[in-house]
Amino acid sequence: MKLAAAVALVVAGCSSDPQQACAPIKIVLPAAAPQPRRAPAPTSPAAPDACNVRATVEDFAAKTTRFWLDDDHAARAQAGFVDGTVASLAVTDSVAEDAKQLAHDVTAALKARDYAALAKLVGHDGLCLRASKGAACRWMSAKELAVCGHGRREEWAVDSGADTLPRLDCADAFAKIFYNRDFAKATPKVNCFPEPGRGNNSASILTDEVKTVMYVELYDEDDRGLWRALWLHLAYDDVDLKLVGLTSEYWGI
Numbered sequence: 289m290k291l292a293a294a295v296a297l298v299v300a301g302c303s304s305d306p307q308q309a310c311a312p313i314k315i316v317l318p319a320a321a322p323q324p325r326r327a328p329a330p331t332s333p334a335a336p337d338a339c340n341v342r343a344t345v346e347d348f349a350a351k352t353t354r355f356w357l358d359d360d361h362a363a364r365a366q367a368g369f370v371d372g373t374v375a376s377l378a379v380t381d382s383v384a385e386d387a388k389q390l391a392h393d394v395t396a397a398l399k400a401r402d403y404a405a406l407a408k409l410v411g412h413d414g415l416c417l418r419a420s421k422g423a424a425c426r427w428m429s430a431k432e433l434a435v436c437g438h439g440r441r442e443e444w445a446v447d448s449g450a451d452t453l454p455r456l457d458c459a460d461a462f463a464k465i466f467y468n469r470d471f472a473k474a475t476p477k478v479n480c481f482p483e484p485g486r487g488n489n490s491a492s493i494l495t496d497e498v499k500t501v502m503y504v505e506l507y508d509e510d511d512r513g514l515w516r517a518l519w520l521h522l523a524y525d526d527v528d529l530k531l532v533g534l535t536s537e538y539w540g541i
Contacts, residue, residue, distance in 0.1 A: 339480035345373045347484035348492040377479045379502060384478040386529050387502045391520055394531055395472040395506065398462065407434035411525035416498040416533035419465050420447035422491025425498060425533070428458075436462065446536075447488040465536050471518045474506040481505070487517075487537050498533045499523050515539060 337343065349355055355366040379387070390409065397406040407430040415433055416425035423445040428436075436458035443453040444461055456464060479502055481493065493503060502522040509515040521533030 341377050342374050344481040345370050348494040387478045387504055387522055388476045390529055391476040391504045398467040399472045403436040404434045409531045411530035411532045418535040419444040421537055466534050469508040469516050471506040474508050477505045478502055487539050493519055
């Protein structure tokens with residue numbers, strides 16, 4: 289609404305002679321300057337989750353059978369699990385640096401095929417080896433890992449699309465599944481996940497089978513665009529950060 293430039297005020301003006309009638313007098317007052325309308329404070333959009341932490345946890349929860357009951361209790365349990373897990377995956381910069389240092393030591397041992405050195409980095413409960421996302425752990429104790437070599441063969445649950453699973457000994461499993469790229473050159477990413485469903489299958493990189501506080505991704509892509517990722521599962525064993533699992537992720541094998 290526009291304001292007038294001035295306001296007219298009419299008052300009665302009378303002389304000192306009581307015989308004379310009072311004449312109206314118009315007094316013009318300056319109008320108050322219009323006040324500009326204050327714009328609402330800008331609101332910043334929520335920062336995107338560049339590391340897909342919540343999306344990854346929600347995807348894992350949706351695929352976890354204990355949350356499949358269609359009732360309020362299961363829904364509340366799932367929401368609590370998601371919030372709690374997302375909070376637990378938030379780590380400080382110094383803790384992330386500890387994870388990266390452990391990743392460096394792990395890849396150095398893997399590259400050298402020095403499984404005795406690798407065994408010293410493993411927690412008390414041993415090492416969970418998953419040849420693909422969603423596969424069950426093949427648990428290997430530090431003692432067994434230390435003497436990893438060529439010998440007894442067993443099936444490994446790779447996601448190759450073949451009708452049969454490959455039978456590999458320990459040394460070949462590490463060479464062909466877990467460390468068939470030079471992951472020592474990869475930049476480690478701590479608790480930073482791709483969009484859910486990447487790779488050969490839609491299974492989650494997360495797992496309930498081994499307690500993990502940090503997931504470290506080592507990603508490598510060749511000139512043809514074929515990529516692989518080695519995931520390190522880390523957890524505290526007493527007070528020390530240890531390697532508790534390895535998961536291989538890939539597109540083709």
